[in-house]
Amino acid sequence: MHRYTSVFFDLGRTLVYRIVTQERTLRLLCSEVGAPLLPTPDWAGAVAIWRAYHSSHYLTCRNLAQENDLIFREAQLILNHLAPGFTEEVADRLAMGLQASTRWWSLYDDVPPVLNQLKVAGRKTGIISNWEPSLEQFCLKMGLAHAVQVAVSSGVEGIEKPSPRIFQIAMERMEVEPENCLFVGDDYRMDVVGSRAAGMTPVLLDRNDRYLETDCLKIRRIDELFDILRGEPVSHPTTPVCFASYSL
Structure with a gap:
C-alpha cells in the first residue's frame, strides 16, 4: 500500500x-x-x-x-x-x-489536472484554509468541489493555521491518519509548521523561490507532487528556516 x-x-x-x-x-x-x-x-x-x-x-x-x-x-x-x-x-x-x-480569483493552470489525477488514482483530497465560512461555496464556484472530499475553514472552526487543531479536525472528518497525509501549502509558518505539528508530512509549494533554505519537501509546481507520491526525490533540504514550532 x-x-x-x-x-x-x-x-x-x-x-x-x-x-x-x-x-x-x-x-x-x-x-x-x-x-x-x-x-x-x-x-x-x-x-x-x-x-x-x-x-x-x-x-x-x-x-x-x-x-x-x-x-x-x-x-x-x-x-x-x-x-x-x-x-x-x-x-x-x-x-x-x-x-x-x-x-x-483564478485557479492556477496546473491545479485542475493534478486534482483530477489524484481523484482517478483513488487518493482522498481536502482543503484546509484560513478562510471565511463561505469556503465550500467558493470551492463550488471555482470548480474545486468535485475534486475534494473535505473543506475546512478557520472561519467555521474558529481556529487558524498554524494551530495543529485545524489540521486534526480535517483528518478526523476525512477519517485518515496523519502518517498517511501530505499537506501542501505556500507559507512555511502557517502550512509547514502547523501540518508537521499535527503529524502530517508537509510539502512547501514555492512557486517563486521565496524560500531558498528549507527543512521540508519543496516543490515549485503542484504536479511535482506526483514525484513525492512515487517516492522520488524533488529537492534536498538545507539549512532549516528559523520559525518556532507550534503545539497545542
Missing part, C-alpha cells in the same frame, strides 16, 4: 491566486455602484482599513449570515473613508460586490 493515501491543500496562493488587487477591486466596485467618491480618494488607506477590520473580525463569523453581516460592515467602513455621503443602497451594492469573491 502507498504510504500517502490523502493529500490536503491550502487554498490561497496554492490552488487559487488573486487576479485583481484589493485596491483595483475597490476602484472597480465603487465605480459600478456609483459611490459618491471624495475628490482625491485614499484607495490605499481604504484597503488598509478593510484588511485590518477583516483580519481582526472574520473569526467571529461561524456561518454565512454572520459573514454577510461582516462584509456589510466592511463596506460601510470603506465608504466612510472613500465616499462619506454614501447611501445604504450603495453600501448594500458594494457589499454584494465584495461577496462575489470568485470574480477576483
Whole structure:
C-alpha cells in the first residue's frame, strides 16, 4: 500500500491566486455602484482599513449570515473613508460586490489536472484554509468541489493555521491518519509548521523561490507532487528556516 493515501491543500496562493488587487477591486466596485467618491480618494488607506477590520473580525463569523453581516460592515467602513455621503443602497451594492469573491480569483493552470489525477488514482483530497465560512461555496464556484472530499475553514472552526487543531479536525472528518497525509501549502509558518505539528508530512509549494533554505519537501509546481507520491526525490533540504514550532 502507498504510504500517502490523502493529500490536503491550502487554498490561497496554492490552488487559487488573486487576479485583481484589493485596491483595483475597490476602484472597480465603487465605480459600478456609483459611490459618491471624495475628490482625491485614499484607495490605499481604504484597503488598509478593510484588511485590518477583516483580519481582526472574520473569526467571529461561524456561518454565512454572520459573514454577510461582516462584509456589510466592511463596506460601510470603506465608504466612510472613500465616499462619506454614501447611501445604504450603495453600501448594500458594494457589499454584494465584495461577496462575489470568485470574480477576483483564478485557479492556477496546473491545479485542475493534478486534482483530477489524484481523484482517478483513488487518493482522498481536502482543503484546509484560513478562510471565511463561505469556503465550500467558493470551492463550488471555482470548480474545486468535485475534486475534494473535505473543506475546512478557520472561519467555521474558529481556529487558524498554524494551530495543529485545524489540521486534526480535517483528518478526523476525512477519517485518515496523519502518517498517511501530505499537506501542501505556500507559507512555511502557517502550512509547514502547523501540518508537521499535527503529524502530517508537509510539502512547501514555492512557486517563486521565496524560500531558498528549507527543512521540508519543496516543490515549485503542484504536479511535482506526483514525484513525492512515487517516492522520488524533488529537492534536498538545507539549512532549516528559523520559525518556532507550534503545539497545542
